[in-house]
Amino acid sequence: MDFELRILGSSSATPSANRHHTAQLLTIDNQFHLIDCGEGTQMQLMLYKIKHQRISNIYISHLHGDHYFGLAGLLSTMHLQGRQQPLHLFGPPGLSEILSLQLKYSGTNLTFKLIFHELDTTIYRKIYEDKKITVHTLPMEHRVPCCGFLFREKPKPRPLIKENLPGFLTPPQLVRLKWGEDIRDEHGNVLVRNSVVTLEPKRSRSYAYCADSRYKPDLLPYLKGVDLLYHEATFLDDMRERAHYTFHSTARQAAEMAAAAQVRHLLLGHFSVRYKDLTPLLEEAKEVFAKSDLATEGSIFCVQE
Numbered sequence: 001m002d003f004e005l006r007i008l009g010s011s012s013a014t015p016s017a018n019r020h021h022t023a024q025l026l027t028i029d030n031q032f033h034l035i036d037c038g039e040g041t042q043m044q045l046m047l048y049k050i051k052h053q054r055i056s057n058i059y060i061s062h063l064h065g066d067h068y069f070g071l072a073g074l075l076s077t078m079h080l081q082g083r084q085q086p087l088h089l090f091g092p093p094g095l096s097e098i099l100s101l102q103l104k105y106s107g108t109n110l111t112f113k114l115i116f117h118e119l120d121t122t123i124y125r126k127i128y129e130d131k132k133i134t135v136h137t138l139p140m141e142h143r144v145p146c147c148g149f150l151f152r153e154k155p156k157p158r159p160l161i162k163e164n165l166p167g168f169l170t171p172p173q174l175v176r177l178k179w180g181e182d183i184r185d186e187h188g189n190v191l192v193r194n195s196v197v198t199l200e201p202k203r204s205r206s207y208a209y210c211a212d213s214r215y216k217p218d219l220l221p222y223l224k225g226v227d228l229l230y231h232e233a234t235f236l237d238d239m240r241e242r243a244h245y246t247f248h249s250t251a252r253q254a255a256e257m258a259a260a261a262q263v264r265h266l267l268l269g270h271f272s273v274r275y276k277d278l279t280p281l282l283e284e285a286k287e288v289f290a291k292s293d294l295a296t297e298g299s300i301f302c303v304q305e
Contacts, residue, residue, distance in 0.1 A: 001029040001132075003153070003205045003303040005228060007295045008044040009036075010269045012234050012248075013066055020044055020297060021066040022270060024230070025055075026151060026207060029132055034058045035149060035209050041070035042077055048298065053083055057128065059135070060091035061211035062121070062146035068095070072102045079110045086113040090128070090135075092121050092145045121147035124222055138222055140213035142247045148210045150222060158198035165197050202305040208263075212270060214244055215253040223261035227303045230295055231257055232270035233281055251281040255288035269295035 004027045009020035021038020025045075032055040034041075045052045052074060060068045068091070078087070089095075096116045103110065117127060119137055122145070128135040131154075138148035157178035165174075169192065173183050183192040206226040210219065213232065223229060231254035235243045243250050251268055258266035266289050271278055278294050285292040293301070 001305070002027050003029075003207075003305075005207060005230075005267075005301045005303075006048065006050070007267075007269070007297055007299045007301075008041055008048070009038050010271055010294075010296050011038075011066070012232075012270045012272050013064075014273055015039065015066075016273045018297070019271065019273070021070065022211075023070065024209070024295075025050060028151065028153070031056055031130075033135075033151070036061055036067045036211070037069075037071040037074060038066045039069040042074045044297070045074075053078060053081065053085075055087070056085075057088045057090065057135075059149050059209075060089070060095055061140070061148060061209075062092055062142060062144050063094055063098075064144060064212065067211070072099065075099070075103075075110065075114070076106075076108065078112065079108060083110075083112040086115055088115045088117065088128070090117045090119055092119055092147070119147060121145040136222070138208065138210060138219060140211050141216050142212045142214070146211055146213065148208065148213070148219075150209075150226070151207045153204040153206065155204055156201040158194070158201045161197050161199060166192060205303045205305065207303070210257075212248060214247050215249050215257065217257070217260065220257070220261050223257070223263060225262055225264075227264045228267065228301060229258055229261065229263040229265070230267040230269060233268035233285065234270050234272050236275075236280060236284055251284040252288060255285040255292055258285075258289040258292070264291065265301070266292040267295040267301065268292060 006025045008023035011019035020040045022036045023038050023041040024035040026033040034055050122139050126136050134152050136150045140146040182190050182194050207228045208223050208226045210231045233251040233254045234248040235250045237250040237252040
């Protein structure tokens with residue numbers, strides 16, 4: 001099952017010639033989750049040959065323009081191309097009102113159902129669940145209400161060892177074995193021991209998206225051991241005071257968070273346009289957390305089972 005992150009935009013407040021506003025596409029088992037939708041997102045989707053009609057969920061972290069100004073345009077294109085399937089939109093208070101006004105005054109009646117989920121950005125809460133994943137909000141500390149998102153695969157079934165299976169098992173009993181149960185008779189005696197007929201399940205994977213925020217160590221319990229952590233790194237650490245004043249973080253602080261949470265892989269993004277060369281930000285992070293990378297346009301990060 002795929003678990004792949006594609007970076008569409010990595011710039012902070014203003015775009016530059018080669019860096020776009022924040023947007024990411026997370027693909028889990030062929031389902032597309034768009035995380036933030038800065039200006040130009042639909043152009044980036046076209047550039048990387050991503051079919052936007054396959055996007056099922058969109059998550060907007062907060063209402064600063066570099067994180068959602070591309071949304072109305074993307075929805076309009078979906079409409080013009082005749083989208084029919086419903087689209088789930090998760091975002092902070094105010095987003096629904098903004099979109100309603102844009103659609104109203106452009107005379108647009110969408111061809112598809114837009115299902116809006118208003119988020120409480122101040123708490124950790126489950127906002128989405130299907131058969132394979134859950135998504136929770138992560139409360140950020142920013143100048144406006146803002147949250148990140150934690151994507152986790154659910155526990156996976158244990159593979160059956162077919163040659164070890166006795167022939168009398170029913171389909172419901174096979175399902176119980178896959179989920180770790182022993183099969184017992186009516187008196188409670190073990191007929192088939194799970195450990196004999198199944199293998200260990202594949203590892204459940206996770207991705208944490210920490211949107212614009214000051215360094216916030218109280219997030220650590222939620223980030224503990226995640227496979228892939230994206231953390232904003234707007235500034236180098238020599239501008240730590242500036243970062244704190246503007247409710248942002250530095251590359252070193254992002255690495256400190258990754259190290260403390262014992263994550264597997266750190267991605268840095270949301271870079272200030274003052275940095276033409278991003279190498280110093282990566283080097284600063286690697287001094288603290290070796291497995292760090294730049295989340296720049298076009299980059300793909302896959303998490304293996």
